[in-house]
Amino acid sequence: MTRDLLFPIEALRRRRDVVREVDLEVNLDDLAVGGVDVTDGRVTLSLAVEVRGSEVAVTGRLQADWTGECRRCLESVSGHLDLEVGEVYVPDRPDSEGILPDTGNVYLLTGENLDLEPVVRDAVLLALPLSPLCRDECEGPDTERFPTGVPPDGDSAGEKPMDPRWAVLDILREGAVEDDDAHGASS
Numbered sequence: 001m002t003r004d005l006l007f008p009i010e011a012l013r014r015r016r017d018v019v020r021e022v023d024l025e026v027n028l029d030d031l032a033v034g035g036v037d038v039t040d041g042r043v044t045l046s047l048a049v050e051v052r053g054s055e056v057a058v059t060g061r062l063q064a065d066w067t068g069e070c071r072r073c074l075e076s077v078s079g080h081l082d083l084e085v086g087e088v089y090v091p092d093r094p095d096s097e098g099i100l101p102d103t104g105n106v107y108l109l110t111g112e113n114l115d116l117e118p119v120v121r122d123a124v125l126l127a128l129p130l131s132p133l134c135r136d137e138c139e140g141p142d143t144e145r146f147p148t149g150v151p152p153d154g155d156s157a158g159e160k161p162m163d164p165r166w167a168v169l170d171i172l173r174e175g176a177v178e179d180d181d182a183h184g185a186s187s
């Protein structure tokens, strides 16, 4: 939650026929979907906030850069979002007919502040690619660099598991000073 995106509702209402321009850059936590992250959580807002009766309309653009991994070859991929938003905030109370707002379509004005963060967060998260490709024709992992399958037996020369007998020497070393050469291979 960032206070940069809170605007006192009373102040907005007082300037009822003035459109409040919101041009700023914010950094939000957890702007990520799967392996795709908004770079530094940074989003640039160019929004207009307008009071219309009891409602507040928010329109404009959001921009952000993202980075992730190609779903086929795991190379890093990046991109830029440029989104148009148009959302409405309504009072968090029943209307004149006693009907509560449908929160599936609108955002709620709660407390003293209009909070733009949910609009920004929802729009950006929805627009991030779920499984990006580095290029349309990416054919997947470079098999030279990322071998697939199980290496044949005996191919692990030089990476032999530690001989359990050396572990005994390590234990003995705890209590006695020994010739370092005797168990150099175990360390």
Ligand SMILES: [Zn+2]
Pocket (backbone or CB within 6 Å): 070, 071, 072, 073, 074, 075, 133, 134, 135, 138, 139, 140
């Ligand atoms: Zn790729």
